[in-house]
Amino acid sequence: MTRKWRPSLWLVLGGALAGTLALSLAGIVALRYLGPEIGFRHAAVLLAAIIGLLTAVLWLMLLRVLLRPVTALAAYAAAMRAPGRETVAPPDHFGTRELHDMGLSVIDMAATLSNRETTVRSFTNHVTHELRTPISTLRAATELLEDSAELSPADRHLVAQIRGAGQQLDRQMEALRQVAAAREADYRGRTRLSAAIEGLAPRHPGLRIVAGSEDAMLPLAREGAEIVFSHLFGNAAGHGAKTVSIDARQEADLLVLTVRDDGRGVSSGNRERIFEPFFTTRRDSGGTGMGLHIVASLLRAHGGRISLEPAADGSGAAFRIEFPQA
CATH class of the missing domain: 1.20.58 (Methane Monooxygenase Hydroxylase; Chain G, domain 1)
Structure with a gap:
């Protein structure tokens, strides 16, 4: 310039x-x-x-x-x-001179964020592309080995472990794609709490969903709100919950949602790590450790935030979601 x-x-x-x-x-x-x-x-x-x-x-x-x-x-x-x-x-x-300096700072910040977004997307695409062929090869090889009648029980157990590792890699790749989508997709809009959760009950048949303040307006499009609640409901069901309650209320200039379940809760040793990518206590049952990270990334991209409320071990988990109100 x-x-x-x-x-x-x-x-x-x-x-x-x-x-x-x-x-x-x-x-x-x-x-x-x-x-x-x-x-x-x-x-x-x-x-x-x-x-x-x-x-x-x-x-x-x-x-x-x-x-x-x-x-x-x-x-x-x-x-x-x-x-x-x-x-x-x-x-x-x-x-003016001051607006010129501010404008250059905003442009530089936008370029930095765009470069970071491109790096994340390129890394995700590269990893998923490079791993797709080895995973397909593993899947085909395990299927051929399982059809063989010459394998001993120990060999079959090893083949089963290899198949499970391949499935775990496949789930992790899908989780990476979901994280990238959560950061890049635009879910700006508004939807009622009742509309956001009405289609989720069939996806989680073992859960009883109780919503208070169903008329509360969420500053997220319906698709984005469904992603947030679906991951939270799935996390609750995976930890033995039978009931999930959602409460919405206004606190000063914040819209606050509390999503509470009656599952096993989060142990004190894991509370600081649950939003970290790939951290999970359910690896053996197919957990990828990306669900809560996806939720946090999506909310952060749309001006919100999520945190874990204090609770005693074994009394269920309670998540606090905040949206600033203009």
């Missing part, structure tokens, strides 16, 4: 205020001398037109120097976070 002189913000605002004050004082003085010459009514109309014109000039200056750069920067940020975006050109006008 070419370097050029930009006024400072204090100069623009101070000049606008000084100009407004000067116009008012000049109008009073001019009216005093013009009134006796051309009549006070004509003088007042003439001065009002002149002052209005000069005020419009000041307004256009502020519009160009302050409002237009802020609007352009907001539009750039919105375009950068839009799903399926292509190359987005940064604003070419920043107005």
Whole structure:
């Protein structure tokens, strides 16, 4: 970007205020001398037109120097976070020196975040692509070995372990794809709590879902809310829960959801790690350790956050979800 002189913000605002004050004082003085010459009514109309014109000039200056750069920067940020975006050109006008510095910082931050997102997506695509062929080979080899009549019981046990390892790799790849999707997908919108959970009961037939404040409006599109609740319900069912309750309430400028189950809960030694990727206590039963990480990533990408509320061991788990309210 070419370097050029930009006024400072204090100069623009101070000049606008000084100009407004000067116009008012000049109008009073001019009216005093013009009134006796051309009549006070004509003088007042003439001065009002002149002052209005000069005020419009000041307004256009502020519009160009302050409002237009802020609007352009907001539009750039919105375009950068839009799903399926292509190359987005940064604003070419920043107005004051302070807005110029802020604009460059926002553009640099957006580029850094975009590069990180691209790195995560490229890494995920690379890993899943590179592992797809070895996993398919493992699956085919284990199927051939299992059909052999010459295997001893020990060999069959080893083949079963190999098959299980292949299935675990397949689940981990799918979890990686879900994490990438949770970070990139745009689920902005609003949906009622009742609508978000109404289609989830058939997916979790062993759970009784109790929702309070069903009319609460969640600042997430229905698809995003279903992903969040589905993972939480699946996590609860995997830890022996029979009932899950959801409570929604307003706390100051936050919409707070509490998702509580009556399962085995989370031990004190695992409480600090449950949102870490690949951490699971159910590896033997097919757990990937990515469900809660996916939930946290999706909520974080949409301005929310999730945390585990304090609870005694064995009394079930309670998750607190917060959404800032404008």
